[in-house]
Ligand SMILES: Nc1ncnc2c1ncn2[C@@H]1O[C@H](COP(=O)(O)OP(=O)(O)OP(=O)(O)O)[C@@H](O)[C@H]1O
């Protein structure tokens with residue numbers, strides 16, 4: 272059993288989560304299971320409100336769960352105290368949020384450099400790396416733009432560059448191609464898939480975009496707070 276377990280970047284079982292109390296209580300996760308080996312890109316799909324963002328927020332240690340078990344990169348994020356958990360996340364987890372969460376007052380390049388600076392990377396090195404990441408997502412030349420001077424798709428690519436910059440062992444993306452045209456979405460997904468397939472890290476991508484299914488090793492379907500089935504993408508998805 273341990274031989275299998277060591278291969279898993281994510282091993283989450285029977286995860287439950289409710290928001291609010293009393294009349295306002297909403298069950299977001301009703302016993303969700305997810306396993307993701309290193310080197311795989313797993314897509315999480317399902318109707319709006321089924322619990323996708325809640326599940327990955329728990330995996331990334333951004334949100335606490337009510338029940339179930341969760342091992343992420345060998346640790347239970349919830350077992351860590353706040354400070355160590357934030358440090359753990361900064362070192363190991365890249366997160367692309369559904370809303371891009373860019374800092375509006377600083378440039379694209381500075382936004383990408385933020386996680387590196389937080390980890391203590393010298394400023395010159397962090398800025399060089401963030402310039403390189405912006406070029407990789409097709410934004411060479413936009414280093415000095417502020418987020419609001421960029422289109423939604425461009426902001427989304429800045430957010431992706433920021434998540435990739437620290438070379439995280441787990442990359443979690445919430446709708447990374449929703450604001451992108453087909454061609455840009457494909458090239459961003461090529462970058463994201465490389466994190467799994469070349470670097471051997473684990474990647475979880477939430478999406479409604481069937482055009483990117485072909486990048487997945489497995490597609491995990493959720494409904495009503497649970498995982499309902501898992502499929503391997505077929506030729507039809509290519
Ligand atoms: N902060 C919150 N407070 C109260 N309820 C919440 C909160 N966040 C999410 N919910 C509820 O929990 C359920 C799951 O939400 P979640 O955001 O995880 O869904 P989702 O699958 O990511 O949906 P979408 O595809 O629309 O992003 C929904 O019913 C939602 O309304």
Ligand SMILES: [Mg+2]
Nearest residue numbers: 323324369445
């Ligand atoms: Mg969501």
